[in-house]
Amino acid sequence: MPKTEQDFIILPGGFHIWGIPSRLSGLPQQIVDEGSSGYALYPMDNPEWRKIATDTMVVMGDVPDEALKTLAVTAEKLEEMLQREIGGPPRRHIYTIKIFRDGAQFCAYARRCGAGNAFSFYDPVKGELVVHFSMAANAEDFEQTYAHEFTHAYMHRVYGVLDPVWFAEGMAEYFSRLEWTNKGFKPTGKNWNAAMRGEEIVNIPISEVIRTTRDDLYGMKWPQYYAASWAIVSFLLKKHPQLVEDILLKNIVDLDPLQKEYRQFLKRRLGV
16 A cells, blocks of 8 residues: 555646536537446445446446446546557456545545545556546536546556656646547647746756656646646657657657757747
8 A cells, every 4th residue: 555645646736626517528418328328337335335337447436327427438438549549458457436526535535545635646556546526616627637547547557657757647638638529539739737838838858857756746846847748748749659659668768869859849839
């Protein structure tokens, strides 16, 4: 069992999410209805909790049935997107997702997991994605939160990748900004956090980001480092996808020689 928050993938306080609505932003209700038509809800030992079990997901929580179905379908669609975008070995992976409507219970569970200040987290030891639920939450924000944490889960379950931390967070940020198309979820390639800090992000060199510590990345400058991590991953996916594959396969890569090309790319992307 991990002892500190550093053992977890935690979304920092900038995305202070209290939960989710029954319908997530971007996922059409028809897709939810079709995707969940064969789902069965099963009771759990706690009478307030139910679960849905599919070939690849176990989604459980003390939330409305429709929200539980929406979460299960969304997770399946996120997995399909990540399979298309970054691939991985062709074998089945089971994802465990826990949704807490009771805030006190969520906080108590997070503390027991060593993630006491988190509003959502992925626990790589248990292989669990854990979030807090509320019908009053902003749907678009939750979709980003859920996709962010699911990307961590996918990279861990499929590739065994949790580090380097800039890459893990950059990938999670990139694949959490989504739009729905006739082919499923698709990354938008946009990030308001980076756009809002344009010049500042452009002036953070690759070398600083890839050498930052976990404490620094999750520290006071987390908005800047998250944005810069997203920026580097965006650059690599667009211009050097083989390097993304190399990092996923845990091969050693040297990004320092790409600094000039990266800065030019980012200035064009952010319009600075």
